[in-house]
Amino acid sequence: MEQAVRLDQLSRRFGRFTAVDRMSFGVRQGEVVGFLGPNGAGKSTTMRMLAGFLTPTSGHAWIMGHDIEAQPLEARRAIGYLPEGAPLYGDMTPLALLRFVAAMRGMSSAQTRENIATAIERTDLAEVAYKPIETLSKGFKRRVGLAAAILHDPPVLILDEPTDGLDPNQKHEVRALIADMAADKAIIVSTHILEEVTAVCTRAIVIARGKLIADATPAQFQAFSEWHDAVALRLLPQQIETAIEALSDIPSIYEVKRMNHAADGHDLLVVPIQGERIASTVADRLLEAGVEIQDFRVETGRLDDVFRKLTTTQH
Amino acid sequence: MRARQTATVFARELASYFATPVAYVLIIIFLAASSAFTFYVGGFFQRGQADLASFFMFHPWLYLFLVPAVAMRLWAEERRSGTIELITTLPVGSFPLVLGKFLAAWAFCGIALLLTFPIWVTVNWLGSPDNGVIVMGYLGSWLVAGCFLALGSCMSAVTRNQVVAFVLGAALCFLFLMSGVDLVLAAFRSWAPGFLVDLVASFSLITHFTALSKGTLPLTTAIFILTLISTALFVNKLLVDLKKAG
Structure with a gap:
């Protein structure tokens, strides 16, 4: 089966600093890949390239078979992306923001209504749908960002620290949501919370200083520990x-x-x-x-x- | 599809102007300042003529400060708040984004301009002006605002700091305003060949605006304004794309 996301020697330099260094891996549908690494390891840069926010310096990547540079719009259509920190227009209400995203994605009005209702229900936003985003708590803001990412039911989800700054209950809900959507999607979740990897991921990729240094299942990682079987x-x-x-x-x-x-x-x-x-x-x-x-x-x-x-x- | 995306960006952007008090403050400043100049500096009553020449005369100078203030947030704010990552990862090219934002800002200026209607009512009440000339004056004023906006939007795309965007925008607009003034042209005349002096003079928005406020729309002016706006927006798009690669 064709891989939903594929990276081949993807690199990105900022001046003389190499943020992402010849990264290659693939993600299939049904996989939830945890993207692990210390701050500044290149997690966000990699995700930003996949989402089309940054242009790679060299190398290639494909989203559902679309080259991110040659067919950027097709690639972006297949992606739901939650940027780090979930930036949103504070003056809009969640409902208005979702309508904006739906219109930008070219949805018909019937489709818009249906998809917004589903996204709001999945992210549990009904109670704040009419409040300006800038007045919402961090947890709600993150969920609005998630709702915008899953609005068009994309085959590929790229979520940059979706649970960062949430309280334990909210973290649990977001993880449940990810697990719920996992079956028919390829999902990449970056995190530096390790329990998250065992909680939702079927695979973990560890990167440091821009390089991929390990790619294995959470169980294999645990076996690596000196605590294993202690x-x-x-x-x-x-x-x-x-x-x-x-x-x-x-x-x-x-x-x-x-x-x-x-x-x-x-x-x-x-x-x-x-x-x-x-x-x-x-x-x-x-x-x-x-x-x-x-x-x-x-x-x-x-x-x-x-x-x-x-x-x-x-x- | 692109038209719908442009319209969607336009609607969002225009609504966001009115979501903050800044927009209302800018409109009030524009209305107050344009009236003050018309009556006290332009001598609206003393001239004893039923036209709005003393009203339009000062518009380019007011725009020099007000239009960069309208344009400064267009891209700098997206960059500062990070929402640029939200919109540029949607399946949309950067041109619909640039155009939608520009048109929203231009519509905002249009609204501010339309709100000066009491002066039109006044002049019609006092005498019988040539309303065709007045319409052309409004159109010319709006076109000058469009030129400044396109330049300001361009400058807004190079920084995440709105103050920097404002200063750069105002400086660029100033260059385009001043290039027709004798002071500047004299500096060129001493050494430059005639065609160069004419070229610099032709960049002047004042020269073109004067033609418009007399009720005419010369072809050169129309071409100049269209070229200036489209070039600035094209550079704006390049700047937005360049930030992704650089």
């Missing part, structure tokens, strides 16, 4: 030393760390040598030594840990 334990305070003693000579264990009980609720973290599974060995050993296990958790791996490792190593 065992966190809650024990009785008087048995902690006994437990450390009991675990001291298992070859597949890399180290036993003490943890801050107050912060995490666990006392010890047993870290395996990379790739080893230690859960049952640890359990057996502790029971043999007569240690009473209060809680036992196998860690899936921590993305922030992987993220830091990937983006801070020099290439």
